[in-house]
Amino acid sequence: MIRLIRFEFEKIFNRKTVYAAIAFIAIMGGAICTGRGARGQIVLNSDGSYLEGREAIERDKEIAAEYEGILTEEKVEEILETYRPDTEDGGFWLVNNIYNTLSSHWGEADGSYDGRDILSAFPDYRDDRPMVLGYNEGWLGFLETGMYMMAFIGALLVIGLSPVFSEEYTRGTDALILTSRHGKRKCAWAKIIASYLFTLLTVGSCLLFQSFVYWQSFGFDGGGASVQLNNHFTLTGVPYFLTNMGAAGYGLVLWAGGSLILTAFVLLLSAICRSAFVTVIAALACYIIPSMFGQLGIPPQLLSLNPIWDFLIETPMMIPKLSLAGGAQLSYVWVVAVFALVMTLVSFIFSRRIFAKHQVM
Amino acid sequence: MELRLDRLTKQYKQKLAVDRIDLELKCGVYGLLGANGAGKTTLMRMxxxxxxxxxxxxxxxxxxxxxxxxxxxxxxxxxxQNFGYYPEFTAYKFLLYIASLKGLSKQQASVRALYLLDMVGLADQKKQKIKTFSGGMKQRLGIAQAMLNEPEILVLDEPTAGLDPKERVRFRNLISSFSKDKIVLLSTHIVSDVEYIADEILVMKDGRLIHRGAPEVVTQEAKGLVWECKVDTKDAERYVERYNVGNLKNTGDQTVLRIISDVCPCEGAVETEPTLEDLYLYYFSEEEDRS
Incomplete structure (x- = not known):
């Protein structure tokens, strides 16, 4: 079996399109991480001078350490007054991490406090626990980069896995496989396992790489701060208490879940379609088109079962938690995870069956 | 070893590809003859x-x-019939892959792959990628993969397509040496291939098995239908249009024709011993023309 898996794995990597897609993703990943990493950090000092790179990160962390903890209106006012720049051209945007975060929610055009209370900035928030302030640049960078990268990785999975079954039909090797002893069972399993290994490898390496870049640059500071408090307008609509570290955990679950759903879907299509080209087109269409469904009033619960919406993580995280018996609450992220496991099982059973029953023409 | 087909039928929408075939195959080499569309490939796939x-x-x-x-x-x-392969694989790796599909151990696979590569004359090209192979080399590789597991039932659909005469001889010898205690079923358009090695000929037409028997017995079906005659070269074209001509040989002003016909085609025509090719032409010349 291991030999068969190795051969199937090699077949996936024997395609130039896969290498081209990996190269593209590596370049994109490098560019995004460079832009969002240490090099892209700036802190404005009160004397108008700037700190950049690692110096800026250290200064940001110092400021955040001073104010971290439960966020109050007094704290907002104090921070905005302390760090408000003198410029009148809206330059307050790039001051420091904490100031930028608060001014994006409670700042007037001149950078001063608008006087609103904390929760008025988060009308969807339905949790008794208060918001917690902390340094968030690394965590948000990780989450945002993950969204973009996973969207690209999704395309790589479609390109890499669409031919797994259908190319055998196109090439005429289906006849050789299906007349061999292990062709209808072990070989099909090997194809499916190799496909999931490919998914694990690509998604895993991508996430490991970006984790390394962000935690090497920014450390783990701010893991306990509320994810809603950021100036990137990412995840600000999450209606329950969620820390940056919790959001990263949910992000990992959604990226893994979305990858499994997409892999399952592509494998099923590959087993059904007689041509690898048709499979790629159909799978890409099914992957990309749902990204436009956000405007159609489709419930987020349904949208969240599509890989592209899982990769973009916001929609599943913004669904209110489900109430369970005994007062327990469950994030919808776990529904996506269960759905992903079910789809994985479905793909294991049905893509093998479809391939085994394929009629050679 | 016995293979029995019991009223085997395959219908594609309006077309009846294989029509209620009853057949018993015991150890030996069977040559399946038939025009394109006769149902040979469908029968083999089933x-x-x-x-x-x-x-x-x-x-x-x-x-x-x-x-x-x-x-x-x-x-x-x-x-x-259309042998599929992985262009980026070398011949040796391809055989190792098929061997693992067939359940051979790693060691068995290696030994058997090298042996068969040698048998089909590809030992020197074992490390070459298949995409660099000629049509004949690919076909030889196809034959090798089919024999990896020393099958008791060997089904070869047009195995000699693309092989040059020397390679065909090598193939015939390989099959002959391999066929002991095994069922070998092969289809081909090259009648001489089966004539030499087949123990039995199966003739298919329109999805049905219309004849079966030893080559010499089946050939006798065409007895009294094969004629040889010498005509003026200028008249040869007229004979070709009117009759089923199996061979045509120019000898100066005269042309020697081998004609398959129910009636004597011309004065002076001599009845000759039929071959399997004559029988093939007798049954399938119209279908071949149509296809």
């Missing part, structure tokens, strides 16, 4: 359990092959 019959069943030693599953496929070797 025997290999990669196409489901519309009705009818196939039994191997009394057991239904669909119920046997892996046990049946373990005894099977198949070379499809």
């Amino acid at each position: 025997i290999c359990d990669i196409q489901e019959p519309t009705s009818g069943e196939i039994f191997c030693n009394g057991q239904n092959i669909r119920e046997m599953g892996e046990e049946y496929r373990d005894r099977l070797g198949y070379l499809p």
Whole structure:
């Protein structure tokens, strides 16, 4: 079996399109991480001078350490007054991490406090626990980069896995496989396992790489701060208490879940379609088109079962938690995870069956 | 070893590709003859359990092959008409892959792959990628992969397509040496290939098995139908249009024609001993023209 898996794995990597897609993703990943990493950090000092790179990160962390903890209106006012720049051209945007975060929610055009209370900035928030302030640049960078990268990785999975079954039909090797002893069972399993290994490898390496870049640059500071408090307008609509570290955990679950759903879907299509080209087109269409469904009033619960919406993580995280018996609450992220496991099982059973029953023409 | 086909039928929408074939195959080499569209490939695919019959069943030693599953496929070797391969694989790696599909251990696979590469004359090219191979080399590789598991049932669909005469001789010798205690079913358009090595000829037409028997017996079906005559070269074209001409040889002003016809084609025509090719032409010349 291991030999068969190795051969199937090699077949996936024997395609130039896969290498081209990996190269593209590596370049994109490098560019995004460079832009969002240490090099892209700036802190404005009160004397108008700037700190950049690692110096800026250290200064940001110092400021955040001073104010971290439960966020109050007094704290907002104090921070905005302390760090408000003198410029009148809206330059307050790039001051420091904490100031930028608060001014994006409670700042007037001149950078001063608008006087609103904390929760008025988060009308969807339905949790008794208060918001917690902390340094968030690394965590948000990780989450945002993950969204973009996973969207690209999704395309790589479609390109890499669409031919797994259908190319055998196109090439005429289906006849050789299906007349061999292990062709209808072990070989099909090997194809499916190799496909999931490919998914694990690509998604895993991508996430490991970006984790390394962000935690090497920014450390783990701010893991306990509320994810809603950021100036990137990412995840600000999450209606329950969620820390940056919790959001990263949910992000990992959604990226893994979305990858499994997409892999399952592509494998099923590959087993059904007689041509690898048709499979790629159909799978890409099914992957990309749902990204436009956000405007159609489709419930987020349904949208969240599509890989592209899982990769973009916001929609599943913004669904209110489900109430369970005994007062327990469950994030919808776990529904996506269960759905992903079910789809994985479905793909294991049905893509093998479809391939085994394929009629050679 | 016995393979029994019981009223085997395959219908594609309006076309009846295989029509209620009853057949018993015991150890030996069987040559399947028929024009394009006669149903040979469909019949072979059903025997290999990669196409489901519309009705009818196939039994191997009394057991239904669909119920046997892996046990049946373990005894099977198949070379499809359009042999598919992985262009980026080397010949040796390709055979190792097929060997692992066939359940050979790593060591067995290596030994058997090298042996067969040598047998089909590809030993020197074993490390070359298949995409660099000529048509004949690919076909030889196809033959090698079919024999990897020393199958008891070997099904070869047009195995000699693309082979040059020397390679065909090598193939015939390979099959002859391999066929002991095995069922070998091969289809080909090159009648001489089966004439030399087949123990029995199966003739298919319009999805039905119209003749079966030893080559010399089947050939006798054409007895009294084959004529040789010498005509003026300028008249030869007229004979070609009117009759089923198996051979035409110019000798100066005269042309020697080999004609397959129910009646004597011309004065002075001499009845000659038929060959399997004559029989093939007798049954299939119209279909071949149509296709």
